Amino acid sequence: MTLRGRHIVLVEDDEIMGGSVHQRLELEGASVTWVKLMGRGLSAIRTPRRPVDAVVCDIRLPDGTGEELYETLCRTSSPPPFLFITGQGGIDQAVRLLRAGAADYVTKPFDMGGFLDRLALILRPEEDAGLPPQTGISAGARRVDALVAEYAAGDHPVLIRGAKGLGKARLARRMHDQSDRRAAPFVERNSYRATGARPALAEAIGAVGEGTLFINGIERLSPRDQGRLFEALTEGAPFRTIASTWPDTEATEGGAVRADLLYLFAAHEVFVPPLSERPEDAVWLAGQFFEVLNGRRAAPLRGLSSHAEAALRAHDWPGNGRELRARLLRAVEAAQGDRVFPSDLFPEIGAESDRFPTLAQAREAAERQQIAAALSRTDGQVGEAAKLLRVSRTTLWEKMQKLGL
């Protein structure tokens, strides 16, 4: 697979490094947006000229870190895959990023060929062709798959609940593929994507015909859009509706779904348990990923060591499947022996975990908390919150962007 025709956002302040990567990516046929500041990166990714396929991002930036950029995006949207460029000593940071669901990282200095290979790897779509249409092997995963099969035969709305990285979009797609509507369009409306990147609901409804409309993140729909959806569903719309929600505390508090709309979905829900509750699925999924990835190695590995499997079971998987896939990618690439070992999967073991927050971090945390409290108090009214906080509307808006609120 080539990079030709892809849109890459490059966030790198170093003139030489950035120039090299920029030039080489364009030689490969990619379209590159090069920015030098975290703030600029935020804008470029949130409101891009065209959809962003991947982000290549340095860790250290003049106005913050790549980590902050990524996590800020995660709070209000679903960012495109990130490939981080880290220097020596930044490994603990990069590993945290993997845990949070970032795609991968490379360590300076690196050869351009290896870098391009890694970038090409993460550009591949989330639903790998090599994986079977199955959530897992645990009892909980089998219940999910049974419900998916059952609901695929129906026409009623379905709500998929579960944390990020659990493949809710893939479940919706499978439900569509196993239904009578499989020949009609499958249209996704991702509410987590930045404003510029997502179509209006009306546009999505216009495109779906008698197919399946998938609303990713129903709690993020505006009240007006929720009204439109409710109308469509109660007036016999020809398409089938599947929605997902991410039971994140902030989302629940901030973006309530009107009760009557929720009522339409209440009878048919699919809850996807987190990987931490089904460790045998983590091992199974890792095995699936291993088969696919190992097949690409010039010198194939023999498998996962038993200790690696034990470590997979013991991990708490805050990033769920996305984190698992990223770790497998790195492990298969980095393995020195003939098998994958725990230290290949979890290189951060031994890294310092106890860090004293800096003054800037403490200040930011307090600002984030206070702004959130003010927004809560004003029911999301930004202008009123600005008055309460005694800052200008501009200042509040910029801080909200910076802090990911």
Place this chain on the structure above:
Amino acid sequence: MTLRGRHIVLVEDDEIMGGSVHQRLELEGASVTWVKLMGRGLSAIRTPRRPVDAVVCDIRLPDGTGEELYETLCRTSSPPPFLFITGQGGIDQAVRLLRAGAADYVTKPFDMGGFLDRLALILRPEEDAGLPPQTGISAGARRVDALVAEYAAGDHPVLIRGAKGLGKARLARRMHDQSDRRAAPFVERNSYRATGARPALAEAIGAVGEGTLFINGIERLSPRDQGRLFEALTEGAPFRTIASTWPDTEATEGGAVRADLLYLFAAHEVFVPPLSERPEDAVWLAGQFFEVLNGRRAAPLRGLSSHAEAALRAHDWPGNGRELRARLLRAVEAAQGDRVFPSDLFPEIGAESDRFPTLAQAREAAERQQIAAALSRTDGQVGEAAKLLRVSRTTLWEKMQKLGL
């Protein structure tokens, strides 16, 4: 009493108001330091050219508030009396200052004659000539007075414990006045006063002769000074030593007293209960103040109403005697009828108490907390704390000043 020869610090940014007050105070013979910023005020009060007798301070300043200035000073020292200038609508703020122990306030617009009278009132020393040498009438107060009389006859060190505003310095003075050493000097070393305003311990020891050395705030002595004092006490120094301590949580954590020094005082302690634990003393003391202050009115009042007395009993007196005296000053001045009523003593009743902290306030609170944590972690080592917090030593020092740490 005139203002002649007194040193007044004026903190007022308004050119016209400041110019008027400055000119009139100098006409009255006072020496005036006029600053326009809270930060400048901090410096002028902490390291003055000569000791500060009083501060005249506006509430609203370009770089903060008079309230912040006062409270910042209170955290690390015992500020001179403050007379606040407040505009309309600032009454709740001024009342909070009274509660915290500030001397008084005037409301714009005011006539200069009344302003000067009020300033003259607060310049009078804390121990008013009109008050009897007595702590109060409650059982607890009588125990304190009995101990003072008993210890006055001895030569052993004495420790006076109690919160600010309870007259610990007056108790020490009374102990001296009732002792055989009354003809010799009484020298006070106030550890709470700003660095520039307090003499070195060695200087105080040199001046006391066979008199009484009063260490106000023994926990604030440096380890070296504690060593000097210990040596003096164990090697038969000719003077008598009385010390006070303020059982404030911050002081206890920050400035521990070495155990062997504390041992020398342990056998003779006087604990002064807070006014909140002896409400009848609050009423008695208010009565004493009333007699003194009422005598100065052109049209004397008949007394405190029974409801006023009830309100005095009910109040929790966070500022203890200092707050009580300030409230009586205002009440006797402001009384409209022939008696003092609750609303004269507690004008803030009805004022809005629930305020949402601004973003700057939240940020400051977080900074204060984080800096305190860092200092705690580094055992007071400022340079190490700066590294931990990832700020420069200068920045940390300035923030410590601003935040009162």
Place this chain on the structure above:
DNA sequence: CGAAAATGTTCGGATTTCCGAACATTTAAA
């Protein structure tokens, strides 16, 4: 007791933050 280390403190320059004005877009209300 003297030297080293740390604190106390100031100042000017660089950097960052904050803001009002302005305009486009979206949402809410009439």
Place this chain on the structure above:
DNA sequence: TTTAAATGTTCGGAAATCCGAACATTTTCG
């Protein structure tokens, strides 16, 4: 459906913050 209100967002200038260098003073340690 139209209008008003609010949000989304940018930009340049003013104000505030942060810092290193520097020097005086105090504290600590050998």
